[in-house]
Amino acid sequence: MLGAEDFINDTIEDTKSKITGKAIIACSGGVDSMVAAALVHRAIGDRLLAVYVDNGLMRKGETEEVEQMFKSMGFNYVIEDASEEFFSALKGVTDPEQKRKIIGEKFIRVFERRAKEYGAEFLIQGTIAPDWIESGDGVRDTIKSHHNVGGLPKEMGMSLYEPLRDLYKDEVRDLARMLNVAASERQPFPGPALAVRCLDEVTPENIEIVREACYIVEDEIRNAAVSGKMELPWQYFAVLLPSKSVGVQGDRRAYGRTIAIRAVASIDGMTATYAKIPLDVLDAMSQRITNTMKQSVNRVVYDITNKPPATIEWE
Numbered sequence: 001m002l003g004a005e006d007f008i009n010d011t012i013e014d015t016k017s018k019i020t021g022k023a024i025i026a027c028s029g030g031v032d033s034m035v036a037a038a039l040v041h042r043a044i045g046d047r048l049l050a051v052y053v054d055n056g057l058m059r060k061g062e063t064e065e066v067e068q069m070f071k072s073m074g075f076n077y078v079i080e081d082a083s084e085e086f087f088s089a090l091k092g093v094t095d096p097e098q099k100r101k102i103i104g105e106k107f108i109r110v111f112e113r114r115a116k117e118y119g120a121e122f123l124i125q126g127t128i129a130p131d132w133i134e135s136g137d138g139v140r141d142t143i144k145s146h147h148n149v150g151g152l153p154k155e156m157g158m159s160l161y162e163p164l165r166d167l168y169k170d171e172v173r174d175l176a177r178m179l180n181v182a183a184s185e186r187q188p189f190p191g192p193a194l195a196v197r198c199l200d201e202v203t204p205e206n207i208e209i210v211r212e213a214c215y216i217v218e219d220e221i222r223n224a225a226v227s228g229k230m231e232l233p234w235q236y237f238a239v240l241l242p243s244k245s246v247g248v249q250g251d252r253r254a255y256g257r258t259i260a261i262r263a264v265a266s267i268d269g270m271t272a273t274y275a276k277i278p279l280d281v282l283d284a285m286s287q288r289i290t291n292t293m294k295q296s297v298n299r300v301v302y303d304i305t306n307k308p309p310a311t312i313e314w315e
Contacts, residue, residue, distance in 0.1 A: 015043035023122035029066030032126035056083025057193035090202040096315035168268040196315035200242040213238035233275040236263035247298030256298030272307040
């Protein structure tokens, strides 16, 4: 890649020449979409509309946090509550590839509605190199379809512009720091959100379980890093498994769900090693998860697999 400053200047000029009308961006608040939005906003100003879709699958407090970032960056933005649409489209679906494609198409349909209202002709996406590499093509195998690649419907009704397409995550973070994007140090979050951290049917009840578990994992690990017990991993979260197991609640038999904790160290997301979390931190997460969700979760496990052979997310 060019130096960060040269890349920013070249991309702004390229954007000015290519984006001749209004544009919208699928902006989740993650570092990729926020950097793409910041670059395009510098080029075309309020002709860019940042669209954040609250699909019911986001992390705890995510919508409020993202709105504050939009305000601080001076973006023209809208927050769309489409949670009922997404849950309806995902009803009965458990296959991860099908989830990703359904979510990708649903996102585009929401954007198309907004684009028509706004008069936008261009769709900006924060796609980066690992997204299209892992999604495969005629030469490469599909590892997993990213919703902004494999899930795109053929008839979008807009022209696509991806300013970060050839960059890797560490390079995007460098740009974010130079652009003063608040999301520069945020850990990665999958486009299909908590739907791919729920290895089961995507229902409001299942999503609420994994949302609370993710919040606890993130909170405990951040606190442990601040107190000097461990380094902050590159990515860390919880996964709801589809299986149930026997446990004990008081002196009675219980049949509950299992939460898996995943935390990895990486530079660009292409490879990763599992994080060596101290046992007392694992213990704190396990106890807090099972105490908070004692009616639904009775077992917590820790994933100690590197990438490869695993991927970072479970789906």
